[in-house]
Amino acid sequence: MTLRIAVPNKGSLSGPAAEMMREAGYRQRADGGRELVLRDPDNDVEFFYLRPRDIAVYVGAGTVDAGITGRDLLLDSGASAEELLALGFGGSTFHFAARPGTAEKVSDFAGLRVATSYAGLLRDYLAERGVDASVVRLDGAVETAVQLGVADVIADVVETGTTLRQAGLEILGEPILRSEAVLIARADDERPAAIDLLLRRLNGVMVARGYVMMDYDIRADRVDEASALTPGLESPTVSPLHREGWVAVRAMVPRADAQRVMDDLWAVGARAILVTEILACRI
Ligand SMILES: Nc1ncnc2c1ncn2[C@@H]1O[C@H](COP(=O)(O)OP(=O)(O)OP(=O)(O)O)[C@@H](O)[C@H]1O
Numbered sequence: 001m002t003l004r005i006a007v008p009n010k011g012s013l014s015g016p017a018a019e020m021m022r023e024a025g026y027r028q029r030a031d032g033g034r035e036l037v038l039r040d041p042d043n044d045v046e047f048f049y050l051r052p053r054d055i056a057v058y059v060g061a062g063t064v065d066a067g068i069t070g071r072d073l074l075l076d077s078g079a080s081a082e083e084l085l086a087l088g089f090g091g092s093t094f095h096f097a098a099r100p101g102t103a104e105k106v107s108d109f110a111g112l113r114v115a116t117s118y119a120g121l122l123r124d125y126l127a128e129r130g131v132d133a134s135v136v137r138l139d140g141a142v143e144t145a146v147q148l149g150v151a152d153v154i155a156d157v158v159e160t161g162t163t164l165r166q167a168g169l170e171i172l173g174e175p176i177l178r179s180e181a182v183l184i185a186r187a188d189d190e191r192p193a194a195i196d197l198l199l200r201r202l203n204g205v206m207v208a209r210g211y212v213m214m215d216y217d218i219r220a221d222r223v224d225e226a227s228a229l230t231p232g233l234e235s236p237t238v239s240p241l242h243r244e245g246w247v248a249v250r251a252m253v254p255r256a257d258a259q260r261v262m263d264d265l266w267a268v269g270a271r272a273i274l275v276t277e278i279l280a281c282r283i
């Protein structure tokens, strides 16, 4: 049966989600494309381009099998969908903010009005902490709610903090949630094999993006020291070299650590240290 996958049609998740699907070998709309449905017969998949806020609802209802949305939107929806994989883009932090002096912490919110476009998420958060504040649900531009007198506090996505500053607001208390784009599927279902395949493909993209391949030569008597620096995902590959007493080592290394690991390898005597891209993988 054809797998139905929902992808954000607009907003900050839309471009990176399509790019990730493309990297995982799926057909996607051309850049700037406006189709709402796209068939990928080679992979037996049908893509539905939907508002990210609606994707968890469709997945929870079982009308699509899987989707990409934000963790915050998934939690806000209350849909019976679960996060299968965090995708490493669309990161955001959800904060309370208010004019200086309004309150110091969440427990001071009793009797206050909190404006947000994530009312479900916020109600759960306040209820878990036993805070009796009223939630004002807005569609966007939430920062203006205080100035316009409909709320005392806001709860919204903060990226650079520019919008908050312009509205004369300050972050208040601890972050409510750290979010990023996630792959979701219906909760408690026996997962179809086709979703496991999608999950493996996207996981392969995550690993290819996050790791590089490192090769180097080292004297055999120092291979344990060097291997400790490059443990790989399971264990490094060690092969004999024609040159007596030397071995070649190959291991995956987190991309962000590559330069530091090369310095440390050099210091223990490794030479001919090479870093190459991983184009795709199944781990
Ligand atoms: N700077 C940001 N502003 C809003 N949402 C962001 C931001 N960065 C990441 N996100 C994430 O994007 C998702 C919201 O996407 P959505 O398309 O609804 O809003 P958007 O990207 O602000 O687009 P728009 O408001 O223009 O429709 C959430 O998961 C949110 O955490």
Ligand SMILES: O=P(O)(O)OC[C@H]1O[C@H](OP(=O)(O)OP(=O)(O)O)[C@H](O)[C@@H]1O
Residues within 6 Å of the ligand: 139, 140, 141, 142, 143, 156, 157, 158, 159, 160, 161, 162, 163, 164
């Ligand atoms: O901290 P900053 O870098 O200023 O970014 C955060 C702002 O960006 C988003 O708004 P968006 O532009 O998506 O408008 P919206 O509220 O209408 O969704 C978000 O809702 C905040 O308002």
Ligand SMILES: [Mg+2]
Residues within 6 Å of the ligand: 140
């Ligand atoms: Mg927005």
